[in-house]
């Protein structure tokens with residue numbers, strides 16, 4: 001599955017605003033007083049998590065950014081703060097997760113990844129992080145909640161179909177989709193981590209027209225792909241929704257969850 005740089009750029013300010021501050025504070029507290037930190041950012045895209053965390057982490061930081069999309073990876077160092085040590089590593093995380101966690105790492109981060117992965121991969125992440133006693137910050141996992149205002153009679157069917165699409169294989173086996181964040185928290189607790197979690201919902205106001213249109217089109221495409229709603233209904237729903245956006249009458253909330261999982265001794 002591929003993600004365009006334009007889409008990641010469009011969503012980044014909304015992601016930044018949505019990141020849960022209690023979860024972020026728990027992460028920062030774990031590194032309080034440290035002079036340096038080495039971070040492994042999984043599925044970095046263009047480096048959104050680096051840009052969100054770097055201003056708040058200890059002064060000396062080294063980041064290794066992992067992704068399998070070379071074009072996204074190439075953009076990450078260009079938009080990183082100049083005083084950081086940033087290395088990009090092309091890798092298929094489904095195949096080589098363990099290699100990404102090896103080496104000098106103090107903290108594992110990721111954002112908008114876990115809803116793409118399978119139960120088996122999540123288990124691997126928790127076990128491999130636990131073996132290395134690595135704290136893990138995972139932000140912005142979609143949790144299946146969508147509220148659109150004003151409501152449309154077809155919203156329920158569209159959201160159900162979209163959530164079914166979320167569970168299809170995105171390159172890691174059958175995806176957990178909306179169930180991923182809860183499953184991840186359970187996995188980390190089971191291997192002895194303490195977890196701070198909180199919601200990080202996107203909230204799009206009527207003026208956020210561009211991202212609303214993008215997201216509605218993306219949902220319609222996913223529903224079309226999964227094929228459970230007649231195409232004519234999908235098109236009519238999208239037309240009604242886009243008309244509301246154009247009229248400045250549409251608001252959308254999309255549920256996400258952030259968590260910080262720390263092995264007992266690091267907190």
Ligand SMILES: C[S@@+](CC[C@H](N)C(=O)[O-])C[C@H]1O[C@@H](n2cnc3c(N)ncnc32)[C@H](O)[C@@H]1O
Nearest residue numbers: 043044045048067068069091092093094111112
């Ligand atoms: C929704 S984007 C999130 C990107 C970034 N973390 C952010 O928050 O902007 C998901 C990312 O996962 C990466 N990805 C998907 N499958 C992957 C795989 N098998 N190995 C490595 N990266 C992968 C994509 O290339 C993309 O950059």
